Amino acid sequence: MEGGRLTEGAQEAAVGWTRRDLLRKGVVASIATAAGSSLLLSQATLASARGDGHAKYYDSFPRHEEMEHRWAMAIDLRRCIGCRGCTVACKSENNVPEGVFRTWLRFEEIGTYPQTRPRYLPLFCNHCDNPPCVPVCPVLATYKRDDGLVLIDYDVCIGCGYCIEACPYGARYLNPVQRTADKCTLCVHRLEAGEEPACVATCIGKALVVGDLNDPTSDVSKLLAQYPTQTLKPAQGTDPMFFYIGLDERLVEEVGP
Amino acid sequence: MTSLEWGLPVVAKYLFGGLSAGAFVTYYLWQGFGLQRFRPLAKLAWISAAVFGLVIPVPIFSHLGQPGRWPNLLTNFHWSSPMSWAGPILIAYVITVLINGRFFFYRDVVLAHRTASGFRRKALRILLITKPPIGAIPEPSRLGLKVTGAVGFILVLFFGYSGLELGIIPSRPLWANPINPLMFLLTGIISGMAFVLLLWLVLERRPGASPGPAEEGVLRSLFLPALLALFLGLNAISFVSLSYSPPDVRPAVLLLATGELAALFLWVGLGLGVVVPMVVLAANAVLRNPRMSLAAVSAVLVLIGGFAQKYGFLAAGQYYEAPAGETYSSVWPTMTDVVEFLAVLALVYALFQVALWISPWKRAPTAAEEPAPPKEVTA
Numbered sequence: 001m002e003g004g005r006l007t008e009g010a011q012e013a014a015v016g017w018t019r020r021d022l023l024r025k026g027v028v029a030s031i032a033t034a035a036g037s038s039l040l041l042s043q044a045t046l047a048s049a050r051g052d053g054h055a056k057y058y059d060s061f062p063r064h065e066e067m068e069h070r071w072a073m074a075i076d077l078r079r080c081i082g083c084r085g086c087t088v089a090c091k092s093e094n095n096v097p098e099g100v101f102r103t104w105l106r107f108e109e110i111g112t113y114p115q116t117r118p119r120y121l122p123l124f125c126n127h128c129d130n131p132p133c134v135p136v137c138p139v140l141a142t143y144k145r146d147d148g149l150v151l152i153d154y155d156v157c158i159g160c161g162y163c164i165e166a167c168p169y170g171a172r173y174l175n176p177v178q179r180t181a182d183k184c185t186l187c188v189h190r191l192e193a194g195e196e197p198a199c200v201a202t203c204i205g206k207a208l209v210v211g212d213l214n215d216p217t218s219d220v221s222k223l224l225a226q227y228p229t230q231t232l233k234p235a236q237g238t239d240p241m242f243f244y245i246g247l248d249e250r251l252v253e254e255v256g257p
Numbered sequence: 258m259t260s261l262e263w264g265l266p267v268v269a270k271y272l273f274g275g276l277s278a279g280a281f282v283t284y285y286l287w288q289g290f291g292l293q294r295f296r297p298l299a300k301l302a303w304i305s306a307a308v309f310g311l312v313i314p315v316p317i318f319s320h321l322g323q324p325g326r327w328p329n330l331l332t333n334f335h336w337s338s339p340m341s342w343a344g345p346i347l348i349a350y351v352i353t354v355l356i357n358g359r360f361f362f363y364r365d366v367v368l369a370h371r372t373a374s375g376f377r378r379k380a381l382r383i384l385l386i387t388k389p390p391i392g393a394i395p396e397p398s399r400l401g402l403k404v405t406g407a408v409g410f411i412l413v414l415f416f417g418y419s420g421l422e423l424g425i426i427p428s429r430p431l432w433a434n435p436i437n438p439l440m441f442l443l444t445g446i447i448s449g450m451a452f453v454l455l456l457w458l459v460l461e462r463r464p465g466a467s468p469g470p471a472e473e474g475v476l477r478s479l480f481l482p483a484l485l486a487l488f489l490g491l492n493a494i495s496f497v498s499l500s501y502s503p504p505d506v507r508p509a510v511l512l513l514a515t516g517e518l519a520a521l522f523l524w525v526g527l528g529l530g531v532v533v534p535m536v537v538l539a540a541n542a543v544l545r546n547p548r549m550s551l552a553a554v555s556a557v558l559v560l561i562g563g564f565a566q567k568y569g570f571l572a573a574g575q576y577y578e579a580p581a582g583e584t585y586s587s588v589w590p591t592m593t594d595v596v597e598f599l600a601v602l603a604l605v606y607a608l609f610q611v612a613l614w615i616s617p618w619k620r621a622p623t624a625a626e627e628p629a630p631p632k633e634v635t636a
Contacts, residue, residue, distance in 0.1 A: 032411070099259070104582035123582065132428060138341035139326075139333040158329055159322015161262045162340050164580050168428035173581040174262065179322035183581075235503075236427055253505070 069147040070213040070241075071186060073200075074223040075122055077246040079207035082107065082120035086199035086208065093187060093198035100173045102184040103199050110248055119248055122208065124199075125150065125171035125184035126232065126240030133163035133172065142181070148213075148241055149188055154180050168236045186210065213241075259583045261572055265594035268568045269316035269601055271419050271441065274347075275563065277309035278416040278442070279449015281354060285410045286480070288361065288402070294478045297471045300618050301460065302453040303358055308608045309449075310351040315604065319597050339421040350412040357405035359386055363397035365617035380615045417442040423574065430506035431513075431574040434495060443488050444563055450481050451534075451559035458553045460613075468549055476547035485535035485559070492527060512573045517588050522569030530562010 082105060090096060090103040106121040131150045134142050141157035144150050152163075157180035164172040164181060175182035187197035191210075195201070200208045211220030220243075223229075229243035230252055284302035287295040295302075318324040330344035359366075362384070370381040370389050382389065417438030423429065424437035434440075454475070461472070468476060499510055513522045534555035541551045572588045579585045590598070 100583075101581045106582065132426070135335075135337040136340070136425070138335055138338040138343075139329040140335050141329075141333070156326070156329055156333060157323065158326045160320070160340060161322075162338070162422070164262050165575060165578075166426050166428055167580070170578060170580040170582070173583070174322055181322075 071127065071148045071191065072211065072213045072220050072241040072243065074209045074220045074229070075242060075244045076207045076223070077121070077244055079205040080120045080122060081205050083204060085202045085204060086122055089198040089202035097175060097177045100176065108251060110250065119251065121251060123169065124242060126169055126238065126242045127186060129239035129241060130237060132166045132168065132238060136162045136166045138162060149186055151185055151188065152181055152183065154178060157181050168233050168238065259579060259585060260591045261575060261585055262580065263571055263575060265590040265598045266316040266320035268564070268571055269598055270313060270320065271567050272564055273309045273313045273316065274416055274419060275445020276449045276452050277306050277313065278413045279446040280305035280309060280453050281409055281413050282446050283450045283453045285406055289406045289410055294474045297475055298453050298457050301457050303361060304612050304616055304618065305449065305453050305456060307354050307358060308605065308612050310354055312601070312605050312608065313347055315601050339418045339425065342418050346412060346415050346418060350409065353405050353409045353412060357402065357409055359384065360397045360402035360405065362617060364394050367394050369617035377615055414442065416445060429574045429578060430502060431509035436491060436495060440488070440491050440495070443484065443491065444566060447481065447484050447488060448560055448563035451556040455553055455556035458549050462549065468547060472549065473547060476549065476552050477542045479539060479542050482535045482539040485531050489531050489535065508577045509573045512576060513569055518569045518573050521565045526562050526565035526569055529558050530565055534558045
């Protein structure tokens with residue numbers, strides 16, 4: 001049939017199979033696809049799960065160096081006065097553009113008026129042991145080092161924002177200047193030079209303490225051994241390496257970005 | 258105060274991906290599964306699948322902070338990231354669809370190439386790939402058509418990756434839903450099917466004429482209303498499961514149910530976009546004289562609804578989780594995003610015009626235009 005309605009020929013030849021054949025093959029193809037999808041889903045779920053299997057998953061990633069340190073931070077909220085010195089020092093040290101923050105302070109009022117108490121909560125990238133931002137990165141730009149730091153390769157990042165969405169702490173942002181994801185690096189350049197991160201160095205209340213968890217004599221190890229600590233959003237299964245001392249129970253799950 | 262991290266460009270990516278997938282499924286229902294009812298839609302469905310498939314990368318580029326680094330998606334493949342899978346799946350899909358079209362349209366393209374001139378002739382020559390035959394037109398490879406069609410259909414099933422992208426993020430409780438991949442795939446197929454139906458109705462309309470047998474077959478199909486009913490059922494399951502989820506999902510659900518996004522998501526997305534067309538299409542299918550106008554209006558509603566559902570779901574899922582101590586200024590897209598989206602829609606329109614001009618698609622002739630069958634000669 002010429003003109004307009006489907007012409008005979010190629011299309012007609014296409015329907016060489018009987019409908020039963022095609023449906024049968026379609027069912028087989030669908031089952032195969034479903035099996036493939038399930039495999040993909042199970043692998044992706046594993047990547048965001050907790051436990052030994054997850055640790056093994058990360059072991060398959062290339063490491064930048066042997067694990068000599070395991071960096072962690074203790075934040076003693078009893079000493080924080082909410083001065084925002086950490087925020088300013090971080091901005092200055094890392095040249096963080098206007099409008100975005102690697103370190104910021106959240107103010108919460110606990111209790112019911114007039115029995116209220118102010119609570120200051122410094123927030124950072126938690127350099128999680130099971131970082132949800134790493135498995136979702138489509139181009140391997142976000143990685144976790146053997147010393148526990150979660151970093152970004154700014155030359156590889158495409159700025160898709162997937163890691164920003166995946167972070168339960170809202171620690172990542174799209175850097176408006178370099179157009180890539182960005183976040184706290186725990187001042188890795190200073191750590192490698194044997195100095196404290198800028199936020200720690202500037203904290204006038206000495207509320208921020210950074211150190212090596214593999215070294216039992218480090219200040220951070222001593223603090224964690226001496227006081228009960230909390231991490232933020234433990235239900236997310238991220239195993240943060242930032243430990244809060246004196247964190248109000250009501251803020252553990254509620255604290256978001 | 259900042260705008261949504263994943264806004265209109267991401268919605269556009271999901272929208273065009275779904276439209277392409279749905280159009281290909283519509284094509285494959287006849288070409289692959291042999292459902293004769295969908296035969297009149299097959300050519301336009303293939304063209305729609307190809308055009309939308311080619312357009313998918315445009316909003317992705319507009320969304321990326323560093324669009325020039327897109328090759329990293331292929332060179333730095335990360336198996337655990339659904340977004341990383343998108344690159345190979347989309348590329349394989351578009352190539353497969355184009356090769357499939359070469360087999361599907363072969364005879365038509367050869368015939369059109371013989372009579373065409375200028376740019377159209379050159380374009381048709383490229384579509385042929387091989388040297389155009391002189392004289393009798395050989396039959397295209399049936400195996401090639403079947404294999405590329407089946408591969409394309411299987412790749413369409415993987416388009417659920419878009420739902421997986423959101424579904425594996427536990428930090429966004431509204432998105433972290435295991436049936437997301439199925440729902441994204443289903444809403445994509447529904448939108449694509451509705452678009453093809455609308456395109457066919459617009460291009461084939463004959464003012465004043467009642468539907469012919471082919472048109473009536475399409476209008477009497479209950480396939481689309483059945484898919485809409487299935488999608489509605491999945492939405493119900495999803496919302497029941499959300500009511501048993503941890504309380505941190507409540508703000509996002511309330512935003513969709515009673516908040517600023519309720520009108521868009523609940524009323525436009527699900528009410529006008531699913532319930533109304535489902536009822537109208539089902540009723541139209543059983544009417545003594547099914548109306549093309551009712552089907553066209555329903556298709557438009559499905560398309561608007563598909564967009565509204567996607568935007569609402571994406572915006573509500575992230576609204577209360579702004580990064581780095583910020584708060585999102587609005588659940589609505591910025592003017593820049595809207596202008597970019599309109600520009601992409603204009604590009605889609607232009608590409609369709611070009612595709613319909615080049616391709617050997619022709620409007621179905623009316624009964625009056627049909628050549629009279631040869632009279633039987635009796636001895």
